[in-house]
Amino acid sequence: MKRAIVHIDMDTFFVSCERLRHSELVGKPIIIGGGERGVVASCSYETRYYGVRSAMPMKMALRLCPEAKVIRGDMEFYTQKSREVTEIIKENVPTFEKASVDEFYLDLSGMDRFFGCYKWSQQLAQSVVKNTGLPLSFALSSSKTVSKIGTGEAKPLGKLEILPEETQPFLNPLSIRKIPMVGPSTYQLLSRIGIRRIHTLSQMPLDVLERLLGKNAQDLWRKANGIDLSPVVPYSERKSISSEHTFSEDTMDTFQMQSLLNHMVEQLCFQLRREQWLTSVVSVKIRYSNFDTESRQMKIPYSAVDHTLSHIVKELFKKVYTRRMRLRLVGVRFSGLVHGSHQMNLFEDTEEMIHLYQAMDRMKLRYGKNAVGRASGFHFS
Incomplete structure (x- = not known):
């Protein structure tokens, strides 16, 4: 059976939650985080334009975007909205994984025989937006990794379907930083030997990568080639x-x-x-x-x-x-x-x-x- 995995990511989740309560914040540069000595927990796309990113020290963020409005954040409210999204998905999806407060994987394998996975995903997305007021992006592919990368490329408010035959052409031109398991140190290590694009990484001999990266090399090489058989782990509040x-x-x-x-x-x-x-x-x-x-x-x-x-x-x-x-x-x-x-x-x-x-x-x-x-x-x- 052909796998059909959807990745859903709520767009700038904390910021979107605040804009639900305060419509005057729509379109304004927003930073969610602590005081001057804190860090950025989330930021709007308007602030990202100036280089502001999550986990950045607040002082640096405000130097980059001094006109940004800083909101201390209300995790209780964000948790409540996360649960609302979770309940809608739970009512409609047979198997889903809650990867974080604002990120989900859905396994729709086999559903294409009855309705069409992409059309079904669109309708679910519309239901979430209608019932919670929160924007989201999603991508559909045959694996968790490709779908997650796809969502990142589709944001904001994006919807993307990546067919099996389109997987490698989609991945090839992208930076290796788009692969979820590639952090700053791995990127620096690979870029020093000229590996900056997924296409280059996918063509590297595996034994060379293993000497460079050790036990993680094979998993990284597979993901660069669009291969990821990891299952969607069913969500359970009992964990x-x-x-x-x-x-x-x-x-x-x-x-x-x-x-x-x-x-x-x-x-x-x-x-x-x-x-x-x-x-x-x-x-x-x-x-x-x-x-x-x-x-x-x-x-x-x-x-x-x-x-x-x-x-x-x-x-x-x-x-x-x-x-x-x-x-x-x-x-x-x-x-x-x-x-x-x-x-x-x-x-x-x-x-x-x-x-x-x-x-x-x-x-x-x-x-x-x-x-x-x-x-x-x-x-x-």
Whole structure:
């Protein structure tokens, strides 16, 4: 059966959400992000014209486009709109993957016999726009990689179908930077030996690439040749990560419990960032000495940062621990996961805070997850 994979990307999602609430922002240069010492979480096409990009320091962005209007951002509202888009897709698509808060893959393989995948995708896109008010672009091809590249080429407000026989002619003239797995360092390495276009990369002998790039060479070469058999991973709100601790002796020591909760949150947040997840549901569970078990959960804006999630966990713990009775177990669970960079949630934080998390994560990756941490959680490290 011929594969039919659609990639949907909401156009400048955070900016579009703000324009829904404030129509006077339409057509104006917009930057979503923190204060002067923060970073750009999202920006409108009007600011991109001046070179502004996501994750750029705010100071630099405002030097490039001083007339831009800066909005601190409302992740709770963006999360709500993301869920609205997800629900529409869920109602209409048999198999889809939520790749991030504003990005989806749909597997429509086999549907062309009944309706036509491209026409069906157009109607779904129209339904999303009509019901949410948010613009989007999509591309249809036989693989996730080609469709994602296609969406990037179609933006903004674009719709593109890339037939199997058109795949290589479509890819060939594009920069290798268009391939999702090519970051700045890989691009610099390849460009130094004259590989800047996908056509050149697709023609390179595989053994030469392997000597240059190691284990990633084969996957990169395949994608340059339009070959990507990776499946659309069905989306499920049930995805979660969790941590539980059973005390050696039942306890009412709240200082010990707070220290343990801090440690759990820190370890789980590191896992979220390492695996590029964001959580939207936080749960806290306790078990009393008589084995009664209770839990509380809260839906939150997507996040993966310790200080935000630690505060929520502490609040949930206060609400669930209501009896003056010893505890034998506490647990923390993050669910409602989607893929995405934790930086998109740092509207309130400084560039220094972002760099601190990145530095801590690098140390943990190199020396182990307990190599560095907050003093409040060291009791259980």
